[in-house]
Amino acid sequence: MTPSATPSPAFEWIDGGGVTTPLGFVAGGVYAGIKTYGEEPRLDLGILGGEGPLTAAGVFTRSAVTGHSVTIGRQLLAQTSTVRGVVVNSGNANTVTGTQGAADCERMATLAAARLGADAPVLVGSTGVIGRMLPMEKVERAIADVTLTRDGGYAFSRAIMTTDTHEKQVAARVEAGGRVYRVGGCAKGSGMIHPNMGTMYAFITTDAPVDAAWLDATWRGIVDRTFNMIDVDMDTSTSDMGLVFASGAAGGDPVAAGHPAAGLLAEAIEAVAQHLAKTVARDGEGATCxxxxxxxxxxxxxxxxxxxxxxxxxxxxxxxxxxxxxxxxxxxxxxxxxxxxxxxxxxxxxxxxxxxxxxxxxxxxxxxxxxxxxxxxxxxxxxxxxxxxxxxxxxxxxxxxxxxxxxxxxxx
The missing domain is CATH 3.10.20.340 (ArgJ beta chain, C-terminal domain)
Known part of the structure; x- marks a missing residue:
């Protein structure tokens, strides 16, 4: 899907860009054997991380039934805005799986943090069939096998897919306040799409340094105008998750309310989010338009x-x-x-x-x-x-x- 019109003269889309286009990010994906369907390359476990600590904000499904990754993610971001990344599996939602499912989610986070050499916690995402236990031997082996690189965004974007017909990623750059910032992102979703965030995933990255409170407030407004405005089938997933990460690798003072770059950076994040939201809607299961x-x-x-x-x-x-x-x-x-x-x-x-x-x-x-x-x-x-x-x-x-x-x- 071709990116839509640019929001300002200072903004431009980056051909072939994705979630690791912004500076300071690495990613990768492998096939663990969790997912038994989908076209090649069939990947089902990925890690997106920072080369250093990341400032993060997130919104999650408002469904009364939630996956363990949602529960743990909410708790983590209520305690801190500093994380190292996210580990995601597809093919299994790890939802309604009891205390063992919660333990498995925590184990994924611990292993991924070790894989990143992290001095900050890692978020988790699990999407797919509800009510099935994670095959943890496969998960543990796959996390160890992920190769993390600066150009690993494509593999990560495929690893998060379920019934999607193609990966969904995009990136842009914006010049604001005398600096150039990059914003990237990827998403998954094809069915059970009627987000009410608060089996659709969106991960946005930027190399801008940001104030945590500004990022959280900005992200919530953007989600309401983009991902919360799409529909495929009126069903809200138990695993909906929208996360934004900032590495600060572009340098400069943190962007906050009143910063000369705040408006243009927010526009760029919203443009990336809107493009991904429309791409998810267009890729609805069986859709032709x-x-x-x-x-x-x-x-x-x-x-x-x-x-x-x-x-x-x-x-x-x-x-x-x-x-x-x-x-x-x-x-x-x-x-x-x-x-x-x-x-x-x-x-x-x-x-x-x-x-x-x-x-x-x-x-x-x-x-x-x-x-x-x-x-x-x-x-x-x-x-x-x-x-x-x-x-x-x-x-x-x-x-x-x-x-x-x-x-x-x-x-x-």
């Missing part, structure tokens, strides 16, 4: 977010896109049940460039043209709620028979 829904005319941002996300998550809207059915009433249905305030007498709807509802009145647009607009790689939908001036955008994908097939046979 990306749906982008924008809600305008909302009473406030919260209403706009609820309306936009409900449109992209509606099964009826998703199947309408699959069938290229110009049944625009489903947009209004979704907006109406979203919880957002709607003035239906002033509401308007566009599919592609075609206005199908104009301030409460159906238009005479040729529905064949609307159907053609739904046959594109990117299907754009806009709904004006007719109430205020707030807006928000969400991303999703269509729903096909292939999604049913993938999930009907997931463990068999």
């Amino acid at each position: 990306l749906i982008e829904a924008t809600a305008t005319g909302a009473a406030d941002e919260q209403d706009a977010r609820m309306a936009a996300r409900t449109v992209v998550s509606s099964p009826l809207m998703k199947t309408a896109v699959t069938g290229r059915d110009p049944n625009w009433g489903r947009v209004m249905m979704a907006a109406g049940r979203s919880g957002a305030r709607v003035n239906q007498d002033q509401a308007s709807v566009w599919i592609g460039e075609h206005c199908v509802l104009d301030r409460g009145q159906p238009t005479t647009v040729d529905l064949k043209l609307v159907s053609q607009a739904m046959a594109q790689e990117l299907v754009s939908i806009r709904v004006d709620l007719g109430v205020g001036e707030a807006s928000a955008t969400a991303w999703g994908c269509n729903l096909t028979k292939e999604y049913v097939s993938i999930n009907a046979d997931y463990t068999t």
